[in-house]
Every structure is written in C-alpha cells, then in structure tokens.
Amino acid sequence: MIEISHVDKWYGPTFQALKDCTTSVAKGEVVVVCGPSGSGKSTLIKCVNALEPFQGGDIILDGIKVNDPRTDLPKLRARVGMVFQHFELFPHLKIIENLCLAQEKVLGRSHDEAVAKAEKLLDRVGLKEHARKYPAELSGGQQQRVAIARALAMDPIAMLFDEPTSALDPEMISEVLDVMVDLAREGMTMMVVTHEMGFARKVAHRVIFMDRGEIVEDALKEDFFGSPRSDRAQKFLSKILAH
C-alpha cells in the first residue's frame, strides 16, 4: 500500500531531515512510528501524501508514485486520510460543514449524501449531537475525533496520524485512542506517529523507531517490545516507559 524507498530530505543545503529511509506499510497493516523529537518521524509521514517535498528516493502509494511531477496530488491526497497534531478543523465552519466540504468539493457528492455520511461518522465517534457547533466549542479530544471523522468521510484507503494525541490533555487521550483502536481492528491501513506505546502494544503490527532522520529499527511489535536491537531504541524505550 505505502512503499517508502531510500527517501532523503534536506532543509536547506546543510540539514538533512531524512536519511535513506526505507520501509513499507501493507494493506490492513498498522505501523507505529516513534522516536525522540526532531528525529524526522513527522516529516516522514508528511512525505507520504506529499505535504512535504523530498529530494531523493521514491514513495509509492497504492501503485502511484507520489514524487512524480505528473501525479495529480489533490486526487491522490483525497484517497489518504490525515490527522494532525493540532486537529486543524476549519474554525469558520460548523462541525458538519467541516465534514462535508471536501466530500462535496473534491468527491462531488451531493449535499444530502455528504450530510448523511457525515452524520453517520459523527455518530460513530460519539459526537452526533455536536454537528451544528463550531470547532472552538468542543474540547480538544472532541475536536480530534471530529478530525478523524472528517478524514474517514473521504473513504480513505489508508490513514496517516501525525502525533494525534500529543496536543491533548491527558484525560482526553483515551477517547481519541479508542476511536483509533476500533479503526485498526476493522482492518484500516494505518501509519501512526505517536509516543503512545500502549496503543502500539495493543494494535500495531510493526514499530518503526527513528532517530536523527534515520530509520534505526523496523521490527514486528513483539520483537520491538521484547528486545530492541539497537541501543538508541533501548534508551528511548527505557525513557518513555520509565513512568
């Protein structure tokens, strides 16, 4: 589904954000990407739907080369859902309009069709009664669940999560993770940048550990949590699992 091969990315001439990153996400697979801040994990996931350009290597999404200049990027991005650290709901639109906008403008669905789909998904994330509110009237956890519903409304073939719980107060993290766990169990293809190792243990198939722009470890979940092969991954795990 997602093939990342030998991806290099530079910010300016001197700083290399990604170094020869190679990995893949198969259909129905849930892959968690973790690593210290500044390790390039967010950059990598943003390269997958070309929100960040990269200079070397290839990324192939469902058979389509992302870095090919001829690729119709809006069309490709419409097929992959993305959830951001800071939710990024559109504050000037009501919740239901947030969910309908791209359905109507990108997929060409009728307004009624889009609303029906939106209501179904809002119900699914437990926020049906908030449909007519504005994003600012919702808590962080609720906003993030809306953001997930908004991505799902496009019937994506895969979902990308960029630190979806990092900006949340602790008591709101689980409501978002619950939605993600359900999604994973339904067989959604997911690439998740997160520090939530509980989530990784529960539903991930594979765990990727990144440090300083490199993929240091790419292992099955059991192997990763059993005994990480690299020192850097071991150190990282011992730090975040200490509490």
Added chain:
Amino acid sequence: MFVNFDFDVIRRSLGYLFLDGMTFTLTLTALSALGGIVFGTLIALMRLSGFKLLGRIAGLYVDFMRSLPLVLVIFWFYFLVPYIGQWVTGASRPVNVGAFTSALVTFIMFEAAYFSEIMRAGIQSISKGQPAAANALGLTYAQTMRYVVLPQAFRNMLPVLLTQTIVLFQDTSLVYVLSMPDFLGAASKVAQRDGRLVEMYLFAAVVYFTISCAASFAVRRLQARISIVR
C-alpha cells in the same frame, strides 16, 4: 460672530448635496472598496505564491502605488485611461471612458495596493496547518484558498479593511481635481455659486467628520464582537 453667515444656504441645497453629491461619494467608495479588495486579494496571492516572478511583479506594483500621491495618480489615470482603452480595444482613437470610470479605475488600482497588504497580513495570520489540512483532504490550491484560507483571513482582517474603507471614503473627495460632483464637489459648487464658502465648507467638514466618526465607532464595536466569538 455668525451674524453675517447665512446657514439657510445649507437647507436650500440639501437635496443636491445628499441626493447627488453624497450618493456619488458613497457609490464611488463602495465600488472602489469592492474592486480594491478583489484586486488586492489577487495581488496578495501573487505575492505569497511560490512563483518568484509573480511575487516580484506584485511587490513592485504595491511599492509603486504607495510611493505616489493619490492626486497625481487620479490625474494621471484620467489622461491615461483613454489611451489604455484604445490600446486594449484596438480602436483608432482614444476611448472616451468618462470621468467616473476613470476615477473608479484609479481608486481600485490605488486601493488594491493598500488592501493587498492587509489581505497579505490576513493570509499570513492563518496557521500553516490549515492549508495543509485542506490539501490533505484533496482540495486544490484554488479550493483551499476559496473555502478555507480566504474566509478566515477576511474575517480576521475585517476591522482593518473597514478602517481603510473609511480612509477611502475621505479620499474620494480628491476627485474634485476632475471637477466631479461628489459631496465635497457639490458643496464647493454651491459655495461658489452663492458666495457662502465658510458655511458650506464648515458643513462639509461636519458631515465628513460625523460619518467617519460613526463608522469608526461601529468598526470598533464590530471588532470587540469578533474577538469575543473567537
């Protein structure tokens, strides 16, 4: 001290002053502001686009317009627009566009430079995550701007845009150099016809002051309301 003044001249010319003069002024202000915002937004988008050449052209335009006195530009356009019309339409003689069209084009072009800077600040005030989220949903650049970025930028900048429009309202009086019948022009005509300069110019000042002041006050109230909602 007012013994020698005849303030009745105002009452006698009220119809002409407001029905003709003020209508003209308000029409010119509204159309100029609308056109200025549309063109200003386009210029702002050019400046913020990734294309260096487009950005440079827009930047030069803004600097150029902001470095010239408005009266000069009004004059300039009045004599230039017929020739531009001739060039565009390929006519054999300079096109007679009339003073109003000429003035309108001038104000739109001139105000576009100022409005573009306001819209640029407004667009830049939107966090990068917003267009990223819109792009991630598959919206094109144009759709992202139209449905996500510009509505928010416009709302954030509304008080400043309106304040600039109040300045524009006062600036439209400069069309007197083309002897056009705006409010000030009308007042000036009456003043000279009846020899009542002090009365009429006093009255004109009071009217401009009252309208601008009231509008500023309304903008401040609007600003307070917007900032509560956010």
